[in-house]
Amino acid sequence: MDRRCFLKSALLAGVGAGVLRGLPATARGIPAAAFPELPRDVCYPGPPSGTIVTSVTDLYKVGPGPSSSHTLAPLRIAADFRDYLESLPPQALAGAAHIRAHLYGSLSATGKGHRTDRALLAGLLGQKPETCDPAVMDDLADEAKPRVTAVGGKTFTLGRDTIVWDRVDHDYPFSNTLVMKLVSSDGAVLASREYYSTGGGFFAFKGRPVEERGQPPHPYGSMTAFKEVAAKSGKTLHEIMLENEQAIMGVDAAKVNAHLDLVLDTMLAGVELGLREEGLLPAPFAFHRKARRIHERAKAMQGGEALLQLVSSYALAVSEGNAAGRLAVTAPTLGSAGTMPALAYVLHHHLQRDRQAMRRGLLAAALVGYLCKNNASVAGAEVGCQGEIGVASSMAAAMLAYATGASLEATEVAATIALEHHLGMSCDPVGGFVLIPCIERNAFGALKAYNAALMAQNEIVSEHWEDLDRVIMAMLQTGKALPPQFREMGTAGLGMTMVNC
Ligand code: SF4
Structure with missing residues (x-):
């Protein structure tokens, strides 16, 4: 894939975003009258309330893999x-x-x-x-x-x-x-x-005193509330996120940006390191790295195939490094640590977005991560892989869309599409290792995110039915219905069928 192809897709994305800016917010829902035969209690109870006080330092943590x-x-x-x-x-x-x-x-x-x-x-x-x-x-x-x-x-x-x-x-x-x-x-x-x-690397302990945090100047507990805050204040997504972060953690903008830069640098370095490494990953069976090989071959390809394979190789590179215990970023978890860096690398290396645009993208992704973490879960043990790769893909879609100029509404639609099409995904790591299906799953999460960002920026967002709050609620409901053996136990699905009796 040459640089011109990437720039063409970026230009397309930017034009779409510009056309869509200023359109009314989504989150409308389908009137119950459209389904008269459905029981009356099969309906949406409304977005969650509450105030989110999660910090970017909670969500994006740097540490050794694999989980x-x-x-x-x-x-x-x-x-x-x-x-x-x-x-x-x-x-x-x-x-x-x-x-x-x-x-x-x-x-x-x-x-x-x-x-x-x-x-x-x-x-x-x-x-x-x-x-x-x-x-x-x-x-x-x-x-x-x-x-x-x-x-x-x-x-x-x-x-x-x-x-x-x-x-x-x-x-x-x-x-x-x-x-x-x-x-x-x-x-x-x-x-x-x-x-x-x-x-996502979070932990608690019994009897832990509630941590004192500052109150955000722009409180929200759902995407619906966030859009209301944005409309009332006239502020952009990244302005709201930055001002909230400063108040919640009692820090200045420079400190917030320093953490965002650490996150971006770790992600980009993870791609480059993973593209250099070869050989077997630590496992009780022979599991070969493939990011470097795919990347080498992709460089000789043309058009869409090259794009698909390059993005895949970036995600594989970080995921393989994570499996080898290299430093990675919880985005939102380490099992899903390859998804966002793949698109961060595209933004930096192919689309030449500057640091400011990339920080804004990270803040848009953080908004999605906070909503998923607070209103559902990002733990494979609780809601299956939809909470890890699904949320990572949703965050990556928001990052790519927002960093390339999408409106808040188009950014939400990008995140919504990416999450929606991971619903029901179980967590069944073979042998309990973050290898099968985890590593390839990051590549698919990244590709779905790219597609979601493009779709959101090329459709008319006010015509899009699904909104993020409803899909997050569906993820929670679906996750709770998953049998426990499909929630990170490694004893069902691929975790069972891949092992010979
Ligand atoms: S399959 Fe399970 S362990 Fe692997 S990435 Fe998904 S949630 Fe994480």
Whole structure:
């Protein structure tokens, strides 16, 4: 694909966006009278209320792969537990002999493949997610090698016994539960915390005090409310997002932009690193990288085929790096970490969008991510892959549309189309590894996002029936109806059929 083809599609997108700017908002819904035979309670109850106070630093987190819920969150949890132990008075640690991490649910079922054990050990050893050296994670694969760490003035030996692969079926309130314990030599529990990995690298623990955050000047809890805020204030999407972020986190615009730049730099570097690497990915079966090969061949192609293959290679490059434990960005998770970088790379490398346009695109994607996270879920363990690749595709579509000049309404339609056409997608990673179907799924998420952005900018948005709030609600409902074995257990679907008896 030569640069002219990319510029042509960008020009088309820009013209579409310009024509559509100023058209009325969508979110209208179909009158019940159109379906007189349907029961009266089969209808839309309206958009959710509430105020979203999620930050871009919550949504876009940098850390080692392969999984945000099973690798990054456990690393953050272990680091948090370590800090908690450091905060205890010396007498609380006096009789302590061991640290234990009990894994439940999908963390126990698929944690080995997701490097959950290594992440926990890395966090307990004092590693931080943003700077965690992938070589440290690789070295931790040697379970026989004991590691020594000092916490609160006491020395602990960490090893195979530190990780307890506990019950897959359990009664804790969240599927991915992790109970961290400080125990004495006779097994008495001296301190503990019950943690929940809630998707996208987020975590919570039982009894955690509510974090104090500032109130956003432009409150919204749904896309419908966001559009009302935009119409009333006369502000753009990115202005609202930036002003809210500053107030919620108590920071200035420079700090927000610095985080957005870290996110963009990590995404772009991930594409370039992944396009250079070859060979096998870490797995108990031979799984070959293919991003570089596809990229090399795509450069010799022409027209639409080249575009499809280039975008795929960018997504594969980051996803393969994530599977190898390289640093990636939760967008919204690490399993789906390749989708947005593929289109960020297109914006930067092919469409030559400047940093300002790309930051705006990231803010548009963040809006979509916040709505999905707060009004449904971005955890494969809760709503299946529609919450990971589906949301990533929706965010990527919003980013591409907005960064190429789409209106708020066209940006919403782009995000809506991309999410809608992932509804029902289950999570069935083979062997619990973020390889099959995850890596290729990122490429398809990116391609759907590209198509969604183009469709949104070439249709008449006021004629589009579906809106983002309704599709997010449908995603939640569909996810709740998925059988548990199709929510990150790795024991059904491809997770079952790909393994010989
Ligand atoms: S199938 Fe989808 S949700 Fe499940 S681990 Fe893979 S990328 Fe994540």
